[in-house]
Amino acid sequence: MPTDPATVPSGPNRRIVLRRRPQGLLQADDVEMVTEDIPELAEGEALMQAELLGMDATVRSWLNEGEGYLPAVEIGEVVRCSGIGRIVATNSPAYEVGDIAYSLPGMQDYAIVRDDFFTSKLPPGTELAPMLSVYGATGLAAYVGLIDIGRVREGETVVVSAAAGATGSLVGQIAKRYGCRVVGVAGTPEKCRFVVEELGFDACIDHRRDDLRAALKEHCPKRVDVYFDNVGGPVLDAVLGRLAQGGRVALCGAISVYNDTHKPPGPANYLELINRRGTMQGFIALDHWDRFPEIRETLRAWVEDGSLRHVEHTFEGLGSAVEALNALFTGANTGKVVVRVAD
Amino acid sequence: MPTDPATVPSGPNRRIVLRRRPQGLLQADDVEMVTEDIPELAEGEALMQAELLGMDATVRSWLNEGEGYLPAVEIGEVVRCSGIGRIVATNSPAYEVGDIAYSLPGMQDYAIVRDDFFTSKLPPGTELAPMLSVYGATGLAAYVGLIDIGRVREGETVVVSAAAGATGSLVGQIAKRYGCRVVGVAGTPEKCRFVVEELGFDACIDHRRDDLRAALKEHCPKRVDVYFDNVGGPVLDAVLGRLAQGGRVALCGAISVYNDTHKPPGPANYLELINRRGTMQGFIALDHWDRFPEIRETLRAWVEDGSLRHVEHTFEGLGSAVEALNALFTGANTGKVVVRVAD
Incomplete structure (x- = not known):
């Protein structure tokens, strides 16, 4: 027409x-x-x-x-x-x-x-x-990365970086819905406060102020079962060093390196994937577009029951x-x- | 008694x-x-x-x-x-x-x-x-890494490093049995000759003499579906840069770094795992010990029919x-x- x-x-x-x-x-x-x-x-x-x-x-x-x-x-x-x-x-x-x-x-x-x-x-x-946000590629990335790639299970410890960001904030809330211990990593005290007090994360590490390794040890006493990585760089490396047996790293992005003019070094701790029988898997939300109508309805139900804020x-x-x-x-x-x- | x-x-x-x-x-x-x-x-x-x-x-x-x-x-x-x-x-x-x-x-x-x-x-x-070798942890590592972790399928391109070594030589031969294109990476012309002429690999890259990136492009025209990594370091990085869509990296070891007194940089190309929707997974052969009697019989049959030399x-x-x-x-x-x- x-x-x-x-x-x-x-x-x-x-x-x-x-x-x-x-x-x-x-x-x-x-x-x-x-x-x-x-x-x-x-x-x-x-x-x-x-x-x-x-x-x-x-x-x-x-x-x-x-x-x-x-x-x-x-x-x-x-x-x-x-x-x-x-x-x-x-x-x-x-x-x-x-x-x-x-x-x-x-x-x-x-x-x-x-x-x-x-x-x-x-x-x-x-x-x-x-x-x-929640009903777009952001919500799809959060869901697919945590559920399909991260294969999260009840009671596990989940770490998510860029925790106050569009994707990270959803990932942490979904993981809480799954009965997980959820630890965010963010870049200011205000963001850390926000995800803990407003979104219900169990803890949040300020990667600019805290000693990453010590903070991960403190907040993840049973190590890290699922790491949803939005940032790459030193945070990825530190979490690999704290991976649990059979831990999964869902690579969603690497905001810390997109602006780099030279390729930064990769995660030196990647060999922990052997010691811990870990998996690091990259994904692109758009690949899962065909499932999005179904996933969107799930997200909508969680938004409507108040368990997912966007x-x-x-x-x-x-x-x-x-x-x-x-x-x-x-x-x-x-x-x-x-x-x-x-x- | x-x-x-x-x-x-x-x-x-x-x-x-x-x-x-x-x-x-x-x-x-x-x-x-x-x-x-x-x-x-x-x-x-x-x-x-x-x-x-x-x-x-x-x-x-x-x-x-x-x-x-x-x-x-x-x-x-x-x-x-x-x-x-x-x-x-x-x-x-x-x-x-x-x-x-x-x-x-x-x-x-x-x-x-x-x-x-x-x-x-x-x-x-x-x-x-x-x-x-073939009937010990070495054979188990080769089999589990290629079949279970690498999830190899007929017609795929498989790269294996330390190709003339105990594990690599088995991995390449098993992949040939699966109908794959098999490219080894080894450290001397004699080893490269050995795995191609004696073990039937399709090609072998000498990582000390060849330009890794160019050689991978030449020998893996359809990119790399499965990489069985025994060495880490620059070889791992180069293969990540040549990964196929949905490529799998089975991390068996990192012989290039075990002797390092300082932790060397990780693979800078790990972000290709996102672009290529790839997976990098570590494993320990001993975890699969319970399946070894069955796997050993498979390996024995292949040795006896002449398709697997140790x-x-x-x-x-x-x-x-x-x-x-x-x-x-x-x-x-x-x-x-x-x-x-x-x-």
């Missing part, structure tokens, strides 16, 4: 495009906000006006050269990120004007979406921000996108970082 | 005991060969006269301080190693004089053995050397034990290193 041309908006489309590969933290002049015309639609395409963009550490990894699990963003391309918006024009049978869709629009006002793997329609009336940290305006992304790395955020582009 | 005291041998027992913790390669004066009386037997004990001792890289790891999967050998204790010998006196209902047993006697002429996890009787007429590299005399152990690290051996203590 091609759109009546009268309904195709015309006018400017602000886009944040990559100008050079960042060295370290993304700098304002690594990108440029350009204004282009709203694109015309080819057959099978629809136009989405972004309302909320979701910031994930992996967005920064896509800006580095080289093959990852998705192709790197090329110079001149819009910075890829997830987002939710309204379909405002359509040349695709999959979408009608007014639909709400979740996709990878990138940092821009208007994006072309297709009926593809990365795009899904949301029911009318959906509250948008949670669709980027927190969003909102930045206002497309112009704040770089600052919002960097908040993940400077630790300025608590919960899911979203950018409100339009209402 | 206590032994008739007349049959208890008396006389000297040569023992190689640890004098100080080695720094790097085991030095002759890190140990001392002492001569003590043959010990008396308490209730439940039997005396084994060692005939062959088996050298494994893990023997060196037991000499380092700290908790491994077995306790460290203490200063003054005999250097722990596997071995096979004859029961020459018994105060245990589990053994009769004349029995042949496999145990962890350590580097000495006579050892006390018990009816325990580490000791098993062998059928009369057993050929001894293969019991330390190679032993024999050193003569207890006095050669340090040299024999070091051969594993200097790369002087091909196949299983055994020390003949007595006939």
Whole structure:
């Protein structure tokens, strides 16, 4: 059902495009906000006006050269990120004007979406921000990483890093639901307080102030059965040194190294995987997308019974996108970082 | 059935005991060969006269301080190693004089053995050397690491390091039996030639002469599904960089680092485990001991049908034990290193 041309908006489309590969933290002049015309639609395409963009550490990894699990963003391309918006024009049978869709629009006002793997329609009336956190790839990563990859069992000790972040905060709460001892690792006393007092973690280690090794020994007296790793670096190494027999490390990301210009050393304690018969397994939430409707319903039930809180940290305006992304790395955020582009 | 005291041998027992913790390669004066009386037997004990001792890289790891999967050998204790010998006196209902047993006697002429996890009787007429290689913990490690941990499937690409060593040579041959493309990594042109021409590997990379990354790209055009790691270090790192989607790394040991006095950096490429949805898992062959009778029969059938060759590299005399152990690290051996203590 091609759109009546009268309904195709015309006018400017602000886009944040990559100008050079960042060295370290993304700098304002690594990108440029350009204004282009709203694109015309080819057959099978629809136009989405972004309302909320979701910031994930992996967005920064896509800006580095080289093959990852998705192709790197090329110079001149819009910075890829997830987002939710309204379909405002359509040349695709999959979408009608007014639909709400979740996709990878990138940092821009208007994006072309297709009926593809990365795009899904949301029911009318959906509250948008949670669709980027607990009901989005973040919630999927937390669930799959802890349950499928971490194979968590009741009574085990679970450690999660970036504990006050979007994923970590969900992981810890789900592990509590499973009857685990849950120890977070976070970067400020406020975040540690938040996950213990507000989210019910048993303890939280401040990796900037505490002696990691001593703190892990204190808070994980029976060692660590499952480690959900969002950060890599010294925290991963320290937890490997405290692994329990048959311990599992679910590698979700490595926020501590995405900004490094030289590849940092790997975890020297990896040989503990032999002594402890441990497993370290990487995963990508998107691989499990087909199971997401079912998992989302589980998460929804937990949110509704009050056992799972989700927190969003909102930045206002497309112009704040770089600052919002960097908040993940400077630790300025608590919960899911979203950018409100339009209402 | 206590032994008739007349049959208890008396006389000297040569023992190689640890004098100080080695720094790097085991030095002759890190140990001392002492001569003590043959010990008396308490209730439940039997005396084994060692005939062959088996050298494994893990023997060196037991000499380092700290908790491994077995306790460290203490200063003054005999250097722990596997071995096979004859029961020459018994105060245990589990053994009769004349029995042949496999145990962890350590580097000495006579050892006390018990009816325990580490000791098993062998059928009369057993050929001894293969019991330390293909029919011993070495064969078990090769089988379990490749089949259970590596979850190898027909048509996959398998890489194994220390390819001409006791374990690696078996792993590669078993993988060929499974219809895999098999690429070895070894330290000399002669070893590479041996595993390709004599054992049927598809290719072998000389890690001292070849550019590891380029060679892996050349010999593993479809990347690496299973990596059986005996060495750690730069080889592990390079193979992680060439991992296939869903690739598995079975961590058997890390011969390249056991002698290091400082913990070397871990594998910087571990993040490929995320991009490639890979798994790195450590294992200890002894954990699978209960399945060994069944696995040994499988290995025996393969030896008998000619598809599995085992190679032993024999050193003569207890006095050669340090040299024999070091051969594993200097790369002087091909196949299983055994020390003949007595006939």
